[in-house]
Amino acid sequence: MKTTAVIMAGGRGERFWPKSRNSCPKQFLSLTSDGETMIQKTVRRLLPLVDMSDIYIVTNAAYGSLVAEQLPDIPKENILSEPAARNTAPCIAFAAAVINRKYDDAIMMVLPSDHLIGLEDIYINTLKKAARVAEQNGNLVTIGITPEYPETGYGYINFGSEDDNGAYRVKRFVEKPDLATAEMYFTSGKYLWNSGMFVWKLSTILDNIKRLMPDIYEGAVKIGEAYGTDSFNEVLVREFTAFRSESVDFGIMEKAENIYTIPGSFGWDDVGSWLAVERINKTDSDKNYITGDVISVASRHTTVCGGKRLIAAVGLEDVIIVDTDDAVLVCSKNSTQDVKKVIAQLREQGRNELV
């Protein structure tokens, strides 16, 4: 059975301000020294498993040209532009309806565009295993990440016994826990991190959308029918903007039958804030990660992402500096979550060009 992939690239992440902006969110940035952007990495690492012509990018209409620019080998008709943000369930329904015009059935992998994978061979093998499980009995498969510590920033998957097919039955999905709960999850050995990667057959997900979200199914079918015709854009705007906002986790995964998880250990990193940059890159002997035109004197555990001007970092510890043409961020590592307060102030001041 043919394997297809849908990469979700509509996010507007604020946590990489000032590099990320409304006009260029995280998935379109390079946060590693190789210069490859997050979405370019996401596509490249899939190529051993999925043909370029079977990779679909669902993104916000505003980012269509960024996708085309960064991924020139993706067919233009595979770039699916959402006319409004409606969370992941309408996004997946849209993509499934479109792919269904090309294939009667296929494996459909749904993947975030802005995560990093350290061990790409193991990642591919995990997806292959998920595809084998998804081919059977209308199974819905999610990739669970083996937790490395009691993270409170992720949702968790509580799994049960291993089935004949080598996958684990999902007992329930749980929201981001508090620290005590996260510690319990971590030590129990019965929980995985929810990575937001899904594998299923096209027919399976369409059946589930029809059954669990019939309103969204109906609109998606209309969009699929219009795909490739002159009326596509008109139908897309009308039907898609009418969708309610719904996550695939709540709309499908928490309600459907036959939910499985495959545990993955492939150096996954969701690159959630500037803190991640020193983790995903090689640091120097003082544990600094420094790029660009920077002079560092006696600084330690410090991240400096330089821009066009010289940055001198003197005697700093646990500080993050990010320079861009029109804004500089200087942030304590303990305060990366407060970067969104800067953005909120800029919005209040009406300085949208900086957001």
Added chain:
Amino acid sequence: MKTTAVIMAGGRGERFWPKSRNSCPKQFLSLTSDGETMIQKTVRRLLPLVDMSDIYIVTNAAYGSLVAEQLPDIPKENILSEPAARNTAPCIAFAAAVINRKYDDAIMMVLPSDHLIGLEDIYINTLKKAARVAEQNGNLVTIGITPEYPETGYGYINFGSEDDNGAYRVKRFVEKPDLATAEMYFTSGKYLWNSGMFVWKLSTILDNIKRLMPDIYEGAVKIGEAYGTDSFNEVLVREFTAFRSESVDFGIMEKAENIYTIPGSFGWDDVGSWLAVERINKTDSDKNYITGDVISVASRHTTVCGGKRLIAAVGLEDVIIVDTDDAVLVCSKNSTQDVKKVIAQLREQGRNELV
């Protein structure tokens, strides 16, 4: 007797990099929110005591146009440009020889161009008292600053008994002490900080230069004779560049007779590094001093001198940020002395446009 003032403005201070550069050292910067530069303040605060036409600025030839621009009311012929840096003794000899062309004798006050004075009336009264002492018996008077804590970065003046004239006899000048010595000086009540401000009669200083530094005297007289003539520049370059480098402290003050000090308590601040900026300006309720286009979130005890771009300071404590068009400094308050290491690296790299 007429009162004249000589403001020494040849310094190339590196401690305010990246705002201070070889092309624009500290005395030409504004480090206070009123926008007045250090040398503009120095001149303005003297005006109750000295006519504008009797204020002389001795500076490096490279800064002549900066002086003229910042101090348009100073007569052009009072801007004395040194063709080379030879420390304070040749500087003072040059100025004395020039002023001697205008006045047979006068009070001559020699003052740094880059210090701040909080209580200007008391400062003026202190200088007046020094002038009265200097008019008598060929006295050389230095203004000593009442120490506020055991500073190790200044030289000290060890003073003896109070004389009839209300001044204190100087027993000796001492170099920058170590901390234990500074503490001893501080608690003894017999030491003042050496501020580098001197008051004497023109005739007194010329007599002392002639006696203690006859070589420099000879050159200075030639320069004075050429002042106002077509050959001035040629004579100045020839005689001044031939001077040895010598400080007035070592060349005159430590060897001459009749050295007095007047203790001053007028909110003197030598503004020695970026640390001073929060001291000499009004800080906010979190003890931040912030100027320019800055958004601060949960930062404390932090100084941000913004430039043309937005600076976001998030969760910082005891950090100094200085933005300029081509360089940003981010420095821990404990490390302000290391700023010179940045400049040293820039020199090594041949990046003189940044120095």
